[in-house]
Amino acid sequence: MVMGLRRFTERIGEGAGEPILDADNGEELMHVQPGVAIVLGNRAPESVGTLYITTKQVVWLSDVEKERGYAVNFLSVSLHAVSRDPEAYPSPCIYTQIETEDDDDEDSEGSDSECNTLDLSKITEMRLVPSDPSQLDSLFNIFCECAELNPDPNEEIEEEHNWIFSADQMEDDNAATDGVDDSECLLSENPANPIGYSNGNHDLARTVLELQINDQRFEDAEEMDRDTNGGH
Amino acid sequence: MLFFSYFKDLVGREVTVELKNDLAIRGTLHSVDQYLNIKLENTRVVDQDKYPHMLSVRNCFIRGSVVRYVQLPPDGVDIDLLHDATRREARGG
Numbered sequence: 001m002v003m004g005l006r007r008f009t010e011r012i013g014e015g016a017g018e019p020i021l022d023a024d025n026g027e028e029l030m031h032v033q034p035g036v037a038i039v040l041g042n043r044a045p046e047s048v049g050t051l052y053i054t055t056k057q058v059v060w061l062s063d064v065e066k067e068r069g070y071a072v073n074f075l076s077v078s079l080h081a082v083s084r085d086p087e088a089y090p091s092p093c094i095y096t097q098i099e100t101e102d103d104d105d106e107d108s109e110g111s112d113s114e115c116n117t118l119d120l121s122k123i124t125e126m127r128l129v130p131s132d133p134s135q136l137d138s139l140f141n142i143f144c145e146c147a148e149l150n151p152d153p154n155e156e157i158e159e160e161h162n163w164i165f166s167a168d169q170m171e172d173d174n175a176a177t178d179g180v181d182d183s184e185c186l187l188s189e190n191p192a193n194p195i196g197y198s199n200g201n202h203d204l205a206r207t208v209l210e211l212q213i214n215d216q217r218f219e220d221a222e223e224m225d226r227d228t229n230g231g232h
Numbered sequence: 233m234l235f236f237s238y239f240k241d242l243v244g245r246e247v248t249v250e251l252k253n254d255l256a257i258r259g260t261l262h263s264v265d266q267y268l269n270i271k272l273e274n275t276r277v278v279d280q281d282k283y284p285h286m287l288s289v290r291n292c293f294i295r296g297s298v299v300r301y302v303q304l305p306p307d308g309v310d311i312d313l314l315h316d317a318t319r320r321e322a323r324g325g
Contacts, residue, residue: 078251078298081289095289099298144293151267152297
């Protein structure tokens with residue numbers, strides 16, 4: 001399932017335009033960033049190209065060499081970050097780590113990078129250096145947004161649980177101990193909840209609060225803390 | 233869902249996220265989503281000799297599926313609350 005970095009050459013038109021996307025599977029272009037140099041692993045920066053961020057992948061296409069391009073699925077992007085420390089890298093950039101098939105071999109990249117043959121499937125790091133560093137924060141946010149659109153297919157939180165709920169049910173459930181579990185599960189019904197916004201989720205705060213309240217009100221008779229709470 | 237709720241309570245705290253590739257990143261927990269994707273701010277790599285280039289990235293998004301451990305601030309762990317919450321989760325599951 002993990003694909004790592006791969007070559008990408010499918011362009012619209014006579015090979016000069018935008019990447020051809022998998023529209024049949026709902027892939028959409030989210031952002032185009034011209035003037036971006038790409039750095040693979042420890043290699044030297046490649047000539048400037050254009051970055052295309054889609055709902056499924058990151059595509060970089062060279063402006064100069066029309067047959068040169070790379071792509072990586074968001075599923076393979078383990079981590080992305082804004083790097084501005086000149087000691088970390090001379091140019092401000094988006095730093096990404098890419099999950100590869102065999103992570104054990106990644107330490108050998110030091111020797112690989114000296115070779116002329118480039119094995120993309122072994123590349124574990126990619127830097128994207130925009131000519132305009134002020135774009136870094138917005139690029140980072142677009143990366144976040146798109147990464148959240150691509151949870152792992154075998155995620156524990158699956159919709160097949162078929163939690164059924166309504167607002168009324170939620171109110172009722174909150175009155176009972178058993179309901180606390182159900183109301184917690186409401187969150188799984190909202191898979192598109194992006195990371196930045198989820199923290200303002202008042203429902204959750206309320207759920208947690210009620211959880212605590214219920215802790216005091218509904219203790220289980222068989223539990224060990226009988227001695228602290230005294231007789232009934 | 234339990235850990236999602238739990239981590240959200242730790243927003244603003246210093247945590248260390250250890251990845252499955254052994255990289256450990258320390259930073260302020262900015263946010264977490266239901267896939268346990270984690271955003272850190274003011275990050276630094278714990279083992280800087282091994283990963284010198286990761287020195288002080290400002291903000292960092294970590295895919296939930298690559299996280300092995302999250303080290304929590306000791307005073308951010310309410311054992312009684314966790315104890316009850318896990319018991320409820322087990323009973324409800």
